[in-house]
Amino acid sequence: MTGEGSSGAQRPSTGGEPPVPAEAAPPAGTASSPSAGARSALPVERLVTAGQGFSQPQYTDNFYETVGGHATFVKLVDAFYDGVANDDVLRPMYPEQDLGPAKERLLLFLEQYWGGPKTYGEQRGHPRLRMRHMPFRVGPQARDHWLQHMRAAVDSLGLAPLHEATLWDYLDRAAHSMVNAAD
Numbered sequence: 001m002t003g004e005g006s007s008g009a010q011r012p013s014t015g016g017e018p019p020v021p022a023e024a025a026p027p028a029g030t031a032s033s034p035s036a037g038a039r040s041a042l043p044v045e046r047l048v049t050a051g052q053g054f055s056q057p058q059y060t061d062n063f064y065e066t067v068g069g070h071a072t073f074v075k076l077v078d079a080f081y082d083g084v085a086n087d088d089v090l091r092p093m094y095p096e097q098d099l100g101p102a103k104e105r106l107l108l109f110l111e112q113y114w115g116g117p118k119t120y121g122e123q124r125g126h127p128r129l130r131m132r133h134m135p136f137r138v139g140p141q142a143r144d145h146w147l148q149h150m151r152a153a154v155d156s157l158g159l160a161p162l163h164e165a166t167l168w169d170y171l172d173r174a175a176h177s178m179v180n181a182a183d
């Protein structure tokens, strides 16, 4: 883990390739990885000096578990899709009558991304999220509606400020990287 994608990512210009794919690994210290697990056995002073320069403490090595696991992510996508179901811009974009399967796909993806079960990959393969959104016209308006419902959903979780900021920073960047059309 080089810290790629953890900071300094610029919002892509509309239509350009995003510098950081939405499925790129979370920043060091927020998701489980063999190296994070191994490092957590080191004494504390080694934890903060092990990387190049200052690195994020490694004891929060599974964001998924830290924020409450499955129940938290279910709550997040439930609240988000409650918003989508009543949104005049977003609702018509979803091909299926029943939003349940789309909700399940987002749930599994986010759980996997943050260090939970790898079920999304087992069922759907590599996320390739930008490619999977190409059939849909995702312009700035759709993005902003998506983010508006996601913001309300994140707020409904009542997370600690650092966790909330970590989650939101990712969702905000991911949504900007998904734009593939002008309004």
Ligand code: HEM
Pocket (backbone or CB within 6 Å): 022, 090, 093, 094, 095, 096, 101, 102, 103, 105, 106, 109, 124, 129, 132, 133, 136, 138, 142, 143, 146, 147, 171, 174, 175, 176, 178, 179
């Ligand atoms: C920017 C606004 C966005 C819009 C308008 C949008 C819309 C859609 C639509 C219409 C689908 C198809 C529904 C389905 O059958 O699954 C979809 C699928 C999906 N979206 Fe988005 N999306 C947006 C952003 C995002 C972001 C930021 C993420 C991840 C953080 C995401 C994750 C997913 C996933 C995981 C799927 C299912 C992919 C699969 O087929 O396995 N979307 N989205």
